Amino acid sequence: MPSVLPPELPDRFLVGHALDAGVTRRRLRHPSLAAPFYGVRSREQASDVVALACGYLPKLRAREYFSHATALVLAGGWAPDRLRAVLDVTAIPPTVRARGAGVRGHQSQEARVRFVGGMPVAEPAAAWCQTASLLTDRELVVAADSLLRRHDPVLTVDALEAEVGGRDGARGVRRLRRALALVEPRTDSVAETFLRLDAREAGLPLFEVNAEIRDAHGRFLAYGDLVHAPTKVVLEYDGQQHRLDDRQYARDVERLDDLAAAGWRVIRVNRSHRGPARRAILERVRSTLVARGWRAETSHMVGQRRRK
Known part of the structure; x- marks a missing residue:
């Protein structure tokens, strides 16, 4: 049986904090602990994007937030499976973009953030616009529809239009406009x-x-x-x-x-x-x-x- 971890360690913690609390490196290598990211240990395996983001939270720096496809999912929207296994993390300059396995690092002055379950996350309309660099044209429409769904919608069409309208000249804005012309509120799936x-x-x-x-x-x-x-x-x-x-x-x-x-x-x-x-x-x-x-x-x- 592995030794009991100190009670002051949360469910997900930095290796450095555990060492400071007296946990041995051998205990930190035990298979009962998951290692979702370099330098992080978790008492549970991450089963979805929410758990994965929670696992990264101890590493998240003061001027970083979850963005792009990760923010879409944390808002209750859709993103394709190929993007879910890696977290999108945006750094606000002068903080440099995050690097490492399991992370897609971005850097932007954009900092319209809200907190979801204690995690800093890009606002849904901004997150959808950010994904123009990651999603196909069809996927952009599907992602927008998922935010405008019939039951418990996250956004309105007007909110998306306002967000896109404020990005004139930005990279990917033409694709966003094309996708926006095809979105439909009130979808179910x-x-x-x-x-x-x-x-x-x-x-x-x-x-x-x-x-x-x-x-x-x-x-x-x-x-x-x-x-x-x-x-x-x-x-x-x-x-x-x-x-x-x-x-x-x-x-x-x-x-x-x-x-x-x-x-x-x-x-x-x-x-x-x-x-x-x-x-x-x-x-x-x-x-x-x-x-x-x-x-x-x-x-x-x-x-x-x-x-x-």
Whole structure:
């Protein structure tokens, strides 16, 4: 059994502090302690970005804060998996940028910071703009949508527009403007956003996001993930909760019956629709739209955000 650590050491601590408290180097090398970063030990393995950031906190200097993709995730937004294993840390000059394994160091005069769980973190709108150097065009849209989501949104479209508007001439601002033209508030999942972008790139018409669907008598039937009201076509993304939650499944069956009775055609998409399968189902969507009267030449505002 490893010796008990001094009670004054927190869950995550610097090796130097532990040595000062009388802990031996042999104890600090014991596998019961994680080493998330050079010079840091933790009583637990980091399982997500929040835990990883907490693990780095003892090393964070006075003029540093979490930024870019890390700040997006700490705000409750989305970032791709490839960016989550490494922390974005920005230093305010004259502090030099952080270096070392597990850290993407940045340096900037920008210092609009708030505290999240005791950690200094870039404000969400600023963090989204910072990620223009890390994300693809599609990923920028997905990340913004995740901040503007229907339930517990972190930001408003106006806040993002104001942030981008204040960066005229800055690096990446053109990409931010292009992405901003495609974002949609009220999304429910990252998968929905990717589906919407795929439909746009396939030349399909503009779909309303999480729009109300009512019958001919005005009775509310459902919210549709992606709705094309002129042809009564709905695209629904079925996540795991639709398969694993019995109540959700029962509600889905009833909802689909109601929509069919009101003349709506529902096309369901799930995680298996990737690559060729995704292209095939988008062709099915196109055929369904055409059969219900849609013509590509009559479509307008394709790929442009419907202002709320």
